[in-house]
Amino acid sequence: MSQPTVSKQGEFFQLQRRGDVVIMLPSPNIEDMVESLIDPSAKLVLQPLLANPPSGLVVDLTQVDFFGSLFVRFLLRCHEFLQGEGIEMVLAGVSEKCRELLHVMNLDTLWAIYDTLNEAVEVFDGA
Numbered sequence: 001m002s003q004p005t006v007s008k009q010g011e012f013f014q015l016q017r018r019g020d021v022v023i024m025l026p027s028p029n030i031e032d033m034v035e036s037l038i039d040p041s042a043k044l045v046l047q048p049l050l051a052n053p054p055s056g057l058v059v060d061l062t063q064v065d066f067f068g069s070l071f072v073r074f075l076l077r078c079h080e081f082l083q084g085e086g087i088e089m090v091l092a093g094v095s096e097k098c099r100e101l102l103h104v105m106n107l108d109t110l111w112a113i114y115d116t117l118n119e120a121v122e123v124f125d126g127a
Contacts, residue, residue, distance in 0.1 A: 042077035062093030
């Protein structure tokens with residue numbers, strides 16, 4: 001597996017590229033992001049992917065213990081953007097609290113959820 005390339009995207013997100021897969025790492029304090037930044041942040045974080053589109057995007061939530069409706073809105077904006085470009089988005093390392101929230105909102109049917117980052121990346125590597 002190739003070494004990840006890190007690209008800092010502000011205080012709330014980092015992107016890493018592993019071959020043809022991009023990994024988004026939200027910060028543990030993602031809930032501190034204000035509502036007015038949700039839509040612009042999704043575009044800002046994902047716009048660079050258009051120049052070199054990945055086969056998929058993995059949102060690694062390993063360091064995020066809980067998130068609420070603002071971050072869910074961010075995920076939905078990312079999903080819409082990526083779907084329009086034909087790029088699949090999956091989640092990895094989702095805490096039990098977050099899994100429950102996604103299930104209640106019926107979003108666990110929208111995104112595949114993997115226990116670990118490596119499992120999620122392997123799905124794209126095998127595609």
